[in-house]
Amino acid sequence: MSAPLRVVVVGGGIGGITTAALLARGGAQVTLLERHDALGGRAGLWEHEGFRFDTGPSWYFMPEVFEHAFALLGRRIADHVDLVRLDPAYRLFPEPGAVPHLDPFDVVADPAANAATFDAIEPGAGDAITRYVEEAGDAYRMALDHFLYTTFDRPDRAISAEVVRRAGTLTQLLTTTLAQRIEQTVTHPVLRQALGYHAVFLGSSPYRVPALYTLMSHLDLGEGVYYPRGGMYTVIEALAKVAAEEGVDVRTGADVAAIEVDDAAPGLRHPRRTGRARGVRLADGTFLPADVVVSGADRHHTETALLAPAHADLPAERWDDKGPGISALLVMAGVRGALPELAHHSLFFTRDWPGNFEAILGAGRADRASALSVPEAASLYVSRTTATDADAAPPGHENLFVLVPFPADPAIGTRPGELDAHADRYLDQIGSWAGVPDLRSRVVVRKVVGPADLARDMSAWRGTALGMEHTLRQSALWRPGVASRHVPNLLHVGGGTVPGVGLPMCLIGAELVVKKLLGETSARPLPSPLRPGFLAAARPRGTWSLAAAEQARTA
Known part of the structure; x- marks a missing residue:
């Protein structure tokens, strides 16, 4: 009987935890390494003086994702996470005076409402938005059916008769912007x-992403907005529990300094290969073979800091042509007294919407670095989870999480008091627009x-909040792939690879x-649950076949 596959997963964000759990279920010996003292990555938790953020x-x-x-892991998410549908889903605050006679208004759970x-805002808009x-x-x-669940190793397998039939629509969705x-x-x-x-x-x-992302409106206006009672971190806690049950060796406070690679010549199967990963080395000198x-x-951190340049798919000079996207100013505020003026989710929109985005992203790629600035008034987002979870704050208090889209430049806000002033x-x-003048x-x-x-704590490229x-x-098959082209046994998960950012x-x-x-190149999700030990069909040299993929499925 062959020894189990040794896998080291670097990073304990939601992607790393789930990958570790899935591979451990497959029979691999998995070690999950997280630099911080708690799992979660960007999806973290801060608790202070009775407040939870x-x-x-x-x-x-x-929610179906x-x-x-969870189903792949043989679990029901309902046994771990208590979901509640929000009503109102969110509240919109236009800049006061920007649009005469328009007060803040709610998007609710009822589509007819x-x-x-x-319609009351713009005659005919109800039918148009429907x-x-x-x-x-x-x-x-x-x-979901053709592009999200594929590695793009075989792009042709994402092309079905339906995709061909709708080629004109798809082309339009890809070649026009969401704003258009x-x-x-x-x-x-x-x-x-x-x-x-x-x-x-x-x-x-919206002036830069393709119109395909109209699909996001299906999620909030079509399916509704949900919230896991107890906070988003309950999802991380649930997955961490499942990973431990599957046998993952979780090590926090484990800072990975390098992915070590032995040189290897190209071959027929891997014509661009330069090496093979043999394990990782921690900052304290400990080596873990894999x-x-x-x-x-x-x-970016993986490619430019953890890998030697000879083995990186995207060495430092390749990043000059990529867009980091936005960063964020995050404010977690515990507030005395009630805040009924704010919903669970509230969105604040400035009158100069294009100018706001131009300030934080630049007018174009060439002048990105020189054109970034912090808006005086910002289009921003506020989460008041105490609207749904009273125990997220001490009695008589509320919690606010404020996200202000911000330039991806770690030099901004480093002067003493600068971030606090923003x-x-x-x-x-927020207080002025929402009618809470004494908020601060x-x-x-x-x-x-x-x-x-974000650059320091998350090793985030240019301090970006989400990733490229x-x-x-930088979407679909044009986004960096799951597997390294130069180191075939090095794989990637998270916002820096397909399918993209977000939980x-x-x-x-x-x-x-x-x-x-498994060598599975279809565009469909794997059937659930995955059979325990499904990686046992591994070949000695560490590659897998489609037959192994079939064996992973439940009969």
Whole structure:
């Protein structure tokens, strides 16, 4: 009987944890290494003086992806996470005075009520947005069925008769921007903002992402917005528990300094190979051997800091042509007294929507580095989880998580007091627009995070908040792939690879690692649950066949 496959997973974000759990279920001997003292990565938790804050993602989109990831592991997510549908889903705050006679308004769980709200703002917008959401649903299903669950090793396998039939629509969705598609739907500036704000969750702006991402409107306006009671970190805790049950050796406080690679000549199967990963070395000098290394660390950090240049697919000079997307100013504020003026999710939109994005992203690629600036008034997002979870703050208090899209430049905010001054200004903006003029004076606990913190704590490229933005050139098969071209037994998971950024995408990415090892090149999800020990069909030299993929499936 052959020894189990030794796998080292670098990084304990949601992608790393899920990958480790899946491979351990397959029979591998898996060690998960996390630099910090707690798992989660960007999806972290901060608790202080009775306040509880999720420090990263706060929107629970694509519930079926979460359900499927747990199902692969033989679990029901409902046994681990208590989901509640939010109503209202979110509240929109236009800049005061920008649009006469338009007050803040809610997007609710009832589509008919939303249509009536939209009609009251712009006659005919209710029907127009209803059609838009239906088309967004079609785009979502096409993406889910053909493009999200594939490694793109065989792009032809994503091309079905349906994709061919809809080639004209797909071409239009890829060659026009989200903003252009929205402009064809409604004319009111705030309704356009309501349909385009999702681009921030893709690390970009509606003026830069392809119109395919209309699919995001299917998620909030079609499926609704959910929240895991207890916070987003309960998902991380649940996956960590499952990983431990599957036998993963989880090591926190383990800082990986290098992925060590032995030189290897190219071969017929791997014509670009320069080496083979033999394990990882920690900052304290400890070496952990591995047959397979999976990096869930920031892709830029992996390629430029953990790998020698000779073995990197994307050495330092290759990153000059890539877009990091947005960073963020994060403010976690514990507030005395009630804040009914804010919903669980609230979005604040400035009148100069294009100018806001131009300030934080630059007018174009060539002048990106020189054109970035911090907006005086910002289009920003506020999460008040105490609207749903009273125990996220002490009695008589509320918690606020503020995300301000910010330039991806770790030099911004490093002068003493600079970040705090920005945080003060944005808290005052929220208070003024929402009708809470004393908001800042009621803050009793506060933590501020900026690009330099993200660069230091998350090894984030240029201090970006999410990873490289989802422009067309950095989406789907044009995004860096799951497997290293030069080191075949080095794989990647997380926001720096396919399918992209966000918790659902990272969960799918973990499954793509499994598919890569199994040699499964289809565009469909793996059937669930995966059979325990499914990696036992591994060949001695560490590659897998489609027959092994079939054996992984339940009869």
